[in-house]
Amino acid sequence: MIRVLIADDDAMVRAGVRAVLATAPDIDVVAEAVDGHDAVEQARRHRPAVAVLDIRMPGTDGIEAAAEIRGTVPATGVVMLTTFGEDDHILRALGCGAAGFLVKSGDPADLIAGVRAVADGAAYLPPKIAARVVAHLAASGAGSQAGRRAAARDRVRALTAREREVLAFLGGGLSNGQIAQRLRVVEGTVKAHVSSILARLDMDNRAAAAVVAHEAGIVPPAAPGPP
Structure with missing residues (x-):
């Protein structure tokens, strides 16, 4: 069973992510967090296989949380939830060790696939996000x-x-x-x-x-x- 932590300051987003993951028989959501600091604490407590983090949250954001989780709970892989227009944040998250990226408005099946991939030790970088990263690197000088x-x-x-x-x-x-x-x-x-x-x-x-x-x-x- 893949144990998952969800962190997002929007309760509706958390509920939606949980509902999607609940359809997968091999995934179990073991904890939720409302900000990055809470996510780090929950990761330390529950030791999930995967932490699904909103890339932007109040206080300690998802990127800072990803870096701390990777440093203190290295067995936990990190999947970042992003929206269009957050390419700078995606690049920062890459530098912090995030292994997967998903667009919030994307196909729910991608969420399950991303969690499974990262739990299995893979990187999950959908072609659309990869293309955005490549284009943004060029545009950023x-x-x-x-x-x-x-x-x-x-x-x-x-x-x-x-x-x-x-x-x-x-x-x-x-x-x-x-x-x-x-x-x-x-x-x-x-x-x-x-x-x-x-x-x-x-x-x-x-x-x-x-x-x-x-x-x-x-x-x-x-x-x-x-x-």
Whole structure:
């Protein structure tokens, strides 16, 4: 059972997220929080597999909470709830170790898929959000979009052929176990490749590496997920 914490200052949003997750037989919402400080306390108390945090909350926001949760309860993966126009916040959340991102107005099925993916150790970066991040990086002065794509391709070319293959699957939101099945290798081999990829790309989390995979244009088409 995947134990989940929900944090949002809007009671209706919390109720909606809980209702969606309640339809999944393998997910159990064990706690709710109304702000980032409360979320950190609830995460320490309940040790959920996944914390679903609103990216903006009063007081301690979701990004600060994500950083503290990742630092004090590292086994808890973080999924950020965002709205359009919050691209700066998404970039900050990536830097704080968030592993998944979901748009509040998105498909409810994405919420379940994102929680499952992050609980399984994967990064969940839907193509629409990945495209926004890539475009925002270019618009923010971090290089033109074409320039960033070229730089990402150069960085990816420095990887081995197998590492490029693994990075592509990371960008597609696959867990180590799923990648192992695709490549017909043991999961430990995939873990070693992921560690090497993160070191070579000078990154400390899978979601940031997934952005590079999207920038380089190597992410394979999404496969149908479980119901």
